[in-house]
Amino acid sequence: MIARLRRKALDLAGDAALRGALVSISVRIAAAFVGLALQILLARLMALEDYGVYVILWTWVSVAGQVGVLGFYDSAARFIPRYGRRQKHAHLAGYLATGFRAVVTGSGLLAVSALVFLTVLPDLVDPAFLLPIGVLALGFPVLALESYLIGVARGFGWYALSTIPGYILRPALIMIGVGVARVADLNLTATTVLTIVVLASIVVLLVQALILRARLPKGERPTKNRERRRFWLLASVLMMPAMTAEELFVWIDVLILGFLVSPDEASLYFAAQRSLSLAAFVQYGFMLVAARGFSLSLASADRAGLQARITRSTNATFWLTIPSVALTLIAGYPLLALFGRAFLAAYPCLVLLGLAYIIRAATGQASELLVVQGRYRLSLAIVSVSVVSCLAAMFLLVPLYGINGAAAAMVLVQLLRLVVVTSLVYRRTGYWVLVRPFTRVAPEG
Secondary structure: OHHHHHHHHHHHHOOHHHHHHHHHHHHHHHHHHHHHHHHHHHHHHOOHHHHHHHHHHHHHHHHHHHHHOOOHHHHHHHHHHHHHHOOOHHHHHHHHHHHHHHHHHHHHHHHHHHHHHHHHOHHHOOHHHHHHHHHHHHHHHHHHHHHHHHHHHHHHOOHHHHHHHHHHHHHHHHHHHHHHHHHOOOOOOHHHHHHHHHHHHHHHHHHHHHHHHHHOOOOOOOOOOHHHHHHHHHHHHHHHHHHHHHHHHHHHHHHHHHHHOOHHHHHHHHHHHHHOHHHHHHHHHHHHHHHHHHHHHHHOOOHHHHHHHHHHHHHHHHHHHHHHHHHHHHOHHHHHHHHOHHHHHHHHHHHHHHHHHHHHHOOOOHHHHHHHHOOHHHHHHHHHHHHHHHHHHHHHHHHHHHHHHHHHHHHHHHHHHHHHHHHHHHHHHOOOOOOOOOOOOOOOO
8 A cells, every 4th residue: 555655656756747736736735825814814804794795706706707818818728838839939929919918908898898887777786796896897907917827827837927926925915905904994895805805916917927028938029910810819719608617617606605695604605615725726736737738748749648648637636635625624613713603604515515626626627628629619518517507406405405505516516527527528539537546657757
């Protein structure tokens, strides 16, 4: 047994892609503690209803951000590694310029549309949400550009740059801002906190932009080929529905709860979800690295190498998710108690959501494989089945069992997703994405 574990550890250490994932995961583990500290601070200092409003709106922004980026966050993982490997520097510069202009235009139009809607039809919005939505609309272009730059950094393999600014620097700045507001005796409403979030995001965007500007290749003029620019725009926009639906699926339980239960109950569920940050960050860390690795194998037309990458990545994700969930469950009651005594009621949600994370880890980065292959329709079909089944399960179980029903719905949906993803991806692409936990794969040199 010890010898087998030792061989697995050596396999992980000898794989360049997995080493990158471990760097990303290490950063995200640190980010998990910073982010959890932020959520505990907000839960302690804000009224429970205001905290619920903040949770619901920030979750919606995470989904809407995929629309504002117009698919360029994900297409970066497809095109940047390919052009880098093939030394097509003019194409690389052209893609980056096209993405920047598209994101600024798309997110700006969405922000203006939201503000017009709030001005013309304010009665359609709950008064508690009106001002917070306005603040987020003003800051939406900043958040969209930040997402685009994260995608660019991921495409180049700069994993620390794709995680540290948004997941460590921003929460730290928000905590400082909340502290200043508290000292200034400001009422920490959802509007106040979201204003601090937007201001912190401006600082993060400036830091990201300056570092990227210093690291990007210089001296190469972007291609002036209009057909190529239209191709990048079309390819990215075609990714957008599937990727927006994928992001929706990640957060759908919180979003639906916002309609089915009070903000107080939604905040309890969110606390359980955030307590599982360690498991979520393990999966996110491998996602960051996997897309670039898959793209490099596709650029080399190496099917065997790509299958090996898929198996290594899925196995590592699965084996690291299990202990991360177990550790979280062991520390579950103390973690939830940090949010406040009322949050202890969310422990059953924590257990069920932990099981859902493990089931999801069993198919690794299947969605990233479809992204780099440009299989938009297949990706959209899979996530559509997941979203629809989640909606049905939530509307059935939440009225009966409350937030515990929502967590149980996620377990059932993840089981269904596992079957659908494994069968459809293998049938359409020929690649096996389900975990092979006891299969040894030679590490990448």
